[in-house]
Amino acid sequence: MAIQIGEEDKPYNEINVTPMIDVMLVLLIIFILLTTAAVQGIKVDLPSASSAKPLAAQNSRVIAIGDDGTISIDAVPVSLSELEAQLRASIAGTPDLAVILRGDRAVQYDKVMQVLDLCSKVGVPSLGMASTRPPGGGQ
Template identity: 40%
Template sequence: MAMGPILGPGRRGRRTPMSEINVTPMVDVMLVLLIIFMVTAPLLVTGVQVDLPQSKAAALDQDQRPVAISMDARGQVFVDDVPVPEGGLSVRLADIARGASEPGGPRIFLRADRSLDYGRVMIVMGEINRAGLRRVAMVSTGADERR
């Protein structure tokens, strides 16, 4: 707190606390911030104006359907509801990876029966990884969907 002199008879030089708040430094900081935001805000909004040409080409398919790989209670593997023979999974996954238009391959939804051995599921996940498919999601039921 700042101290100010009390000018009274016989009491020269005695200091007392000042009760005013000095707001000048706060106003200075606020004005500097206001100027900074006024200068930078238009730079964030504007971009390069480009007049794009028209094309008769169809739009890219952004909503590709994911590949569903399912494993039933017996360990049988299905790719999009089509049964896959015991040794044919790696060939089928390689075909899927070759036909992919995006890096990492299409989205893969892996569904496995809860009674399956963990090792069996990991073998299938290893085959998916070996084929170069990187966008894999494990599907489960919600807590309210269980029987």
């Protein structure tokens, strides 16, 4: 009986790069996820106030209203009903909760009033509105 050398027994002349490409794609996906998770908040163009005082609260939540009217709480987009539920849960867990409202200067006033009304309805104990200080203004 003769032994035949087939195609399976020949040594490889090339490196198989498929596993390396798989690893690189997984690393790319991990990098993208970690980069987007590291972004703090959403960009809001705040109006300026000359007598703005810094608000430093340890137990606080930030509500941002973007220029397109999207509402987010702690950088997570929510609807008004979801915002109400999250605020009620936060107040139940932290009675001295401070809420900071960041409204873009281009947002419609109606949207800001809806959020303010909602905060009043759920009984937010402390509410502050974020602003920027104009150059050379304030203390």
